[in-house]
Amino acid sequence: MADTIEAEEREMVxxxxxxxxxxxxxxxHLIPLLQTIQQRHKYLSEDAxxxxxxxxxxxxxxxxxxATFYNQFRFNPPGRNQIKVCLGTACHVKxxxxxxxxxERKLGIKDGETTLDREFSIxxxxxxxxxxxxxxxxxxxxxHGHVAPSKVEGLVLxxxxxxxxxxxxxxxxxxxxxxxxD
Amino acid sequence: MREKAEAQIAAESETALPTIVxxxxxxxxxxxxxxTKKGFxxxxxxxxxxxxxxxxxxxxxxxxxxxxxxxxxGFPPILYHQVTPGKARMLVRSFLEDxxxxxxxxxxxxxxxxxxxxxxxxxxxxxxxxxxxxxxxDIDPERIEAYIARGGYAALAKALQGQPQGVxxxxxxxxxxGRGGAGFPTGRKWALAAGAESAGxxxxxxxxxGDPGAYMDRTILESNPHQVLEGLALCAYAVGAKEAVVxxxxxxxxxxxxxxxxxxxAVRWRLLGKDILGSGVDLDVSVFQGSGAFVCGEETALIQSxxxxxxxPQHRPPYPVEKGLWGLPTVINxxxxxxxxxxxxxxxxxxxxxxxxxxxxxxxxxxVVGNVTHPGLVEIPMGVTLRSLIFEVCGGIxxxxxxxxxxxxxxxxxxxxxEFLDTPIDFxxxxxxxxxxxxxxxxxxxxxxxxxxxxRYFLDFTQKESCGKCTFCRIGTRHLLDILERITKxxxxxxxxxxxxxxxxxxxxxxxxxxxRTAPNPILTSLRYFREEYEAHVYEKRCPAMVCRALxxxxxxxxxxxxxxxxxxxxxxxxAIFTTLNRKKGIDQSLCVKCGECMVACPxxxxxxxxxxxxxxxxxxxxxxxxxxx
Numbered sequence: 001m002a003d004t005i006e007a008e009e010r011e012m013v014x015x016x017x018x019x020x021x022x023x024x025x026x027x028x029h030l031i032p033l034l035q036t037i038q039q040r041h042k043y044l045s046e047d048a049x050x051x052x053x054x055x056x057x058x059x060x061x062x063x064x065x066x067a068t069f070y071n072q073f074r075f076n077p078p079g080r081n082q083i084k085v086c087l088g089t090a091c092h093v094k095x096x097x098x099x100x101x102x103x104e105r106k107l108g109i110k111d112g113e114t115t116l117d118r119e120f121s122i123x124x125x126x127x128x129x130x131x132x133x134x135x136x137x138x139x140x141x142x143x144h145g146h147v148a149p150s151k152v153e154g155l156v157l158x159x160x161x162x163x164x165x166x167x168x169x170x171x172x173x174x175x176x177x178x179x180x181x182d
Numbered sequence: 183m184r185e186k187a188e189a190q191i192a193a194e195s196e197t198a199l200p201t202i203v204x205x206x207x208x209x210x211x212x213x214x215x216x217x218t219k220k221g222f223x224x225x226x227x228x229x230x231x232x233x234x235x236x237x238x239x240x241x242x243x244x245x246x247x248x249x250x251x252x253x254x255x256g257f258p259p260i261l262y263h264q265v266t267p268g269k270a271r272m273l274v275r276s277f278l279e280d281x282x283x284x285x286x287x288x289x290x291x292x293x294x295x296x297x298x299x300x301x302x303x304x305x306x307x308x309x310x311x312x313x314x315x316x317x318x319x320d321i322d323p324e325r326i327e328a329y330i331a332r333g334g335y336a337a338l339a340k341a342l343q344g345q346p347q348g349v350x351x352x353x354x355x356x357x358x359x360g361r362g363g364a365g366f367p368t369g370r371k372w373a374l375a376a377g378a379e380s381a382g383x384x385x386x387x388x389x390x391x392g393d394p395g396a397y398m399d400r401t402i403l404e405s406n407p408h409q410v411l412e413g414l415a416l417c418a419y420a421v422g423a424k425e426a427v428v429x430x431x432x433x434x435x436x437x438x439x440x441x442x443x444x445x446x447x448a449v450r451w452r453l454l455g456k457d458i459l460g461s462g463v464d465l466d467v468s469v470f471q472g473s474g475a476f477v478c479g480e481e482t483a484l485i486q487s488x489x490x491x492x493x494x495p496q497h498r499p500p501y502p503v504e505k506g507l508w509g510l511p512t513v514i515n516x517x518x519x520x521x522x523x524x525x526x527x528x529x530x531x532x533x534x535x536x537x538x539x540x541x542x543x544x545x546x547x548x549x550v551v552g553n554v555t556h557p558g559l560v561e562i563p564m565g566v567t568l569r570s571l572i573f574e575v576c577g578g579i580x581x582x583x584x585x586x587x588x589x590x591x592x593x594x595x596x597x598x599x600x601e602f603l604d605t606p607i608d609f610x611x612x613x614x615x616x617x618x619x620x621x622x623x624x625x626x627x628x629x630x631x632x633x634x635x636x637x638r639y640f641l642d643f644t645q646k647e648s649c650g651k652c653t654f655c656r657i658g659t660r661h662l663l664d665i666l667e668r669i670t671k672x673x674x675x676x677x678x679x680x681x682x683x684x685x686x687x688x689x690x691x692x693x694x695x696x697x698x699r700t701a702p703n704p705i706l707t708s709l710r711y712f713r714e715e716y717e718a719h720v721y722e723k724r725c726p727a728m729v730c731r732a733l734x735x736x737x738x739x740x741x742x743x744x745x746x747x748x749x750x751x752x753x754x755x756x757x758a759i760f761t762t763l764n765r766k767k768g769i770d771q772s773l774c775v776k777c778g779e780c781m782v783a784c785p786x787x788x789x790x791x792x793x794x795x796x797x798x799x800x801x802x803x804x805x806x807x808x809x810x811x812x
Contacts, residue, residue, distance in 0.1 A: 028489060030490035031473060031487065031490055032471070035432060035471055069475060069492040070475050071474035072433070072473035088395050089395035089551070090551040090552050093636070095777075095778070098777045101775065105756070106755075125433070126394050127393070129208060129400045130209050130397070131396075132245055132549075133209065143208070145213060150779060
């Protein structure tokens with residue numbers, strides 16, 4: 001687990017160094033740079049903050065201070081499947097917090113956390129602007145409207161089944177290969 | 183130029199092919215428009231039918247998504263609602279092949295005719311007056327030709343032949359007030375900027391729509407980005423700016439994409455960029471993505487964030503029109519304000535003044551959501567009453583529930599009870615009633631909404647979004663939230679209600695920007711209009727609307743419960759429901775998370791699940807020992 005994160009972070013550092021050179025050293029690039037990094041790597045690591053600070057000749061504290069001010073930035077790796085539960089006004093009136101709780105319970109993590117196997121992470125978002133379909137949850141880029149607690153279970157179950165199926169097929173393939181070599 | 187675009191568009195529509203128009207803005211996509219489109223494409227191919235599929239932005243009827251309009255030669259254009267891929271298949275087969283337009287799926291015809299009831303006869307369409315949204319959902323937002331063919335950029339071309347002062351004068355005469363919320367006269371803002379002596383000036387389109395419950399800026403950008411860009415160009419020309427920034431939230435990826443592409447197209451057509459239409463006027467437009475801070479909707483905070491800092495509001499004066507982005511004069515206008523400009527210049531100030539009321543001319547765009555039958559985006563002339571908007575345009579409250587309140591203006595606004603339904607919608611009447619126009623979010627609440635909980639929700643939001651600069655806003659909102667949380671949990675103390683009131687007024691007085699000054703509004707209005715509800719929470723530990731979860735409980739009425747029906751057991755996410763010895767069901771109160779799923783799952787012919795407040799009123803049913811489970 002720790003190894004994969006280390007490898008990921010090394011890769012991130014290399015990538016960032018390569019594209020930073022394309023930006024001039026003006027402060028106005030700060031937020032766009034952080035956005036670009038997050039878009040490419042899903043989160044901002046300590047190294048990423050340090051690199052950006054070095055390039056723009058700011059202190060890492062300053063950069064971190066700006067980044068934490070905005071809701072968009074995250075500082076730990078998200079899960080492969082990112083769940084975002086909308087808690088806008090319309091979603092609240094229609095029970096969005098219950099949906100969030102149900103995801104938390106099903107996955108055993110809290111808002112802002114990632115499961116240990118890095119499969120899922122949950123976030124609350126202020127409003128995705130689909131208020132007419134409230135309550136709304138996003139799974140990766142897909143918007144699910146009119147979510148009910150039972151729909152949450154269906155969604156999570158769907159992912160688990162897909163994962164189990166992939167696992168079975170992988171095992172079948174592996175055993176098939178073994179038989180072939182025998 | 184216009185002829186060229188018209189020729190292109192006309193060539194396409196003259197081919198007499200059936201055209202299928204699909205609304206593909208974020209809400210349409212969320213409802214499955216992409217699958218619907220695929221359904222159409224596949225069936226058309228399968229059946230060997232030639233037809234065009236046109237993607238447009240938001241048609242405005244969010245309750246009916248995915249929305250499809252079918253133009254079949256020989257029929258009027260027909261609007262279909264909730265078109266699933268299956269319905270798409272049927273439509274192709276029955277309508278395009280056999281000429282049966284499938285009445286059961288349609289909402290109505292788009293034009294008056296003898297065959298089919300037209301949507302124009304519905305109250306919604308009667309009341310609505312689409313000025314800004316006119317072309318939304320009608321043209322393809324990805325193609326500049328579509329906009330130009332409908333008269334787009336003509337206002338800009340005409341303005342460039344005259345003087346910038348002419349544009350300012352026209353906007354001033356029209357009496358347009360900023361649609362971002364405060365309602366400051368746009369013409370006056372522009373005149374100030376135009377008069378400022380400076381080598382460089384900037385204009386900014388504010389599309390940082392952070393209000394939970396509001397999404398019209400997103401919809402306009404996704405459905406008709408060129409109208410906004412034309413307004414932006416007109417503004418830049420009027421005040422003498424050579425640089426423009428479109429500030430869009432990064433949470434609106436589709437809007438970012440649409441507007442970025444629109445800018446590229448406009449530059450290619452020489453409508454933006456260097457030497458616009460050969461007039462010698464330049465305008466460089468860029469897109470800046472906001473990163474999700476509500477306070478950045480405030481103009482000085484927005485400027486801070488473009489400059490790469492924390493988005494904290496600054497003291498005004500100096501106002502941005504004197505000293506804004508990079509210390510230069512800057513005009514910041516909301517998306518809706520800018521989108522109104524081309525229409526005003528086309529129609530003239532006099533025409534614009536005929537719409538709306540004397541002090542608030544023009545139209546208001548609202549996203550009406552919550553407990554209404556037909557939620558969606560609505561554009562009405564200013565001065566229409568709340569009652570007309572909620573009950574006629576949006577179909578009233580579903581499930582025969584009673585109207586309780588309408589929350590206008592997001593976290594900065596207020597809740598108005600039924601007595602205010604006859605208030606006309608305009609800047610001044612709404613603020614008089616204690617709410618505000620705000621950016622146009624409107625959440626309708628029925629009797630099942632707890633006003634204390636709603637106030638708590640908004641305070642939770644503003645407390646999280648406070649930038650922290652002013653002590654009153656930073657710590658005061660935290661205190662307010664704590665008190666409200668105590669109240670919703672039934673742990674209120676003597677004097678809490680007075681404290682809420684007092685502290686709210688202090689925060690209003692002691693905050694620098696509108697976020698802090700308006701944060702207590704939801705509390706103050708709900709305290710004023712729904713005080714008895716607060717009192718029930720405080721003194722009787724009871725939530726009259728049965729929303730606050732600490733103060734309510736679910737139980738199953740054994741007289742109504744059917745033997746052997748297991749609907750509720752299966753629906754419970756925490757296995758709190760068990761079977762009693764006589765095969766009826768009971769709820770284990772210690773496990774119940776009060777999600778209400780069992781209430782939904784219980785078949786309507788039994789409706790055995792009940793809700794009570796305070797929770798002690800729920801009868802206690804013992805879970806039987808092991809034997810029953812086996």
